Every structure is written in C-alpha cells, then in structure tokens.
Amino acid sequence: xxxxxxxxxxxxxxxxxxxxxxxxxxxxxxxxxxxxxxxxxxxxxxxxxxxxxxxxxxxxxxxxxxxxxxxxxxxxxxxxxxxxxxxxxxxxxxxxxxxxxxxxxxxxxx
Amino acid sequence: xxxxxxxxxxxxxxxxxxxxxxxxxxxxxxxxxxxxxxxxxxxxxxxxxxxxxxxxxxxxxxxxxxxxxxxxxxxxxxxxxxxxxxxxxxxxxxxxxxxxxxxxxxxxxxxxx
Numbered sequence: 001x002x003x004x005x006x007x008x009x010x011x012x013x014x015x016x017x018x019x020x021x022x023x024x025x026x027x028x029x030x031x032x033x034x035x036x037x038x039x040x041x042x043x044x045x046x047x048x049x050x051x052x053x054x055x056x057x058x059x060x061x062x063x064x065x066x067x068x069x070x071x072x073x074x075x076x077x078x079x080x081x082x083x084x085x086x087x088x089x090x091x092x093x094x095x096x097x098x099x100x101x102x103x104x105x106x107x108x109x110x
Numbered sequence: 111x112x113x114x115x116x117x118x119x120x121x122x123x124x125x126x127x128x129x130x131x132x133x134x135x136x137x138x139x140x141x142x143x144x145x146x147x148x149x150x151x152x153x154x155x156x157x158x159x160x161x162x163x164x165x166x167x168x169x170x171x172x173x174x175x176x177x178x179x180x181x182x183x184x185x186x187x188x189x190x191x192x193x194x195x196x197x198x199x200x201x202x203x204x205x206x207x208x209x210x211x212x213x214x215x216x217x218x219x220x221x222x223x
Contacts, residue, residue: 036214042216042217043114043216044212044214045214046211051209089152089153093209096141096160098143098212100145100153102151103152
C-alpha cells in the first residue's frame with residue numbers, strides 16, 4: 001500500500017538554526033513527491049516538489065532531494081526564521097491520489 | 111485572481127442536520143478533492159473528482175456525499191450519518207493527471223453540537 005512517515009513534532013528551534021524534517025514513504029509505482037506548508041487556520045500551500053529520482057526541489061531556502069534508494073524526501077533549511085513557524089506535510093503522489101503525512105509542527109523562537 | 115473559495119469559514123450545526131460545504135475554483139482545473147483534517151492527524155481523503163459528473167470515494171467517504179455538475183464547483187454534504195462530523199474541511203483542485211500539484215482553499219471549520 002501507500003503510506004508516509006514523517007518525523008514527529010513538535011519541533012522547536014531558535015532563529016537561524018538548521019532544520020531537518022524527515023520523511024520516508026512506501027508507494028506503488030513511481031511517485032512524485034511534495035512538501036506542503038500550513039499556517040494556522042489556513043489551507044495548505046505547496047512548498048516544493050520533485051518528480052524523479054535525484055531531483056532536488058527548492059523554494060524559499062527550503063530544499064528536499066528525491067532519494068529513491070532510501071524512499072525518502074527529507075526537508076532541510078539552513079537558517080530558519082520566525083516566519084517559518086508552521087506545520088509541514090510530506091505528500092507522495094501516486095496515480096491521482098496524494099498521501100499526506102501527519103504533519104510536523106515547527107516553532108521558531110527569536 | 112485565480113484561486114479556490116470555500117465558504118463559510120466557520121459553520122455550526124445541530125446534530126442530526128445535513129450541511130453542505132461550498133467549494134468553487136476559477137483555475138480551470140479538471141480535478142477536485144475534499145479532505146478532512148483532525149487535530150494531530152494528516153489529511154484524509156473523502157472524495158475526489160477527475161471530471162464533471164464523475165467522482166470516486168476516498169478513504170473515509172461514509173457519511174458524506176458530493177456532486178460535480180460544473181467544472182468549477184464541488185460541494186460536499188456532511189450527512190447526519192457521519193458519526194464525528196466536527197473537523198476542518200479542505201477542498202483542493204489540480205490541473206489534471208500527472209505530477210501537477212494540488213491547490214488548496216482556506217478551509218471550513220465545521221462544528222456540530
């Protein structure tokens with residue numbers, strides 16, 4: 001079956017710290033991989049995506065590399081800001097269906 | 111501006127009543143989706159539609175119904191058969207098949223008492 005496992009939160013970091021949020025997945029076929037971000041009380045927004053092995057998605061200083069051999073898509077940012085405080089979701093896409101992780105809550109403190 | 115509209119933002123109903131949540135998109139997207147989000151959980155798929163007049167059940171369709179009479183609109187009805195309807199409901203759309211991303215609406219928070 002299809003599933004995704006995300007690093008459990010909540011995660012609290014100081015401003016300018018390095019961020020890693022782990023994501024591993026199981027999927028039938030060859031999924032595309034996405035990271036979404038959700039701010040309090042809002043819908044989800046696409047953060048980045050990768051569609052094939054070794055692709056690196058990047059946006060707003062966030063990066064994630066499609067690792068087919070380890071079925072992983074870990075999210076990283078070199079220096080987080082207070083404005084990055086949100087919930088982050090990893091989501092493989094197989095067929096026409098997205099499979100969302102449980103989300104990882106990030107709080108960045110000044 | 112193109113986007114997805116969900117209304118209302120907050121909705122309150124008494125137990126035993128059906129309620130319909132609105133979702134409209136002007137992105138000219140073929141596919142539309144409904145998700146339910148509960149605290150501490152990921153998004154769970156309720157229904158999705160790839161084209162007008164066609165839709166498929168997701169993982170938790172029991173107690174819900176949908177229609178897709180127009181490309182722009184995909185309303186979700188939460189029926190009295192849904193045992194725990196209080197949740198945050200998110201609508202999304204997507205251009206089509208392939209590796210296109212989903213675009214999400216702002217969500218509707220439904221409270222049933």
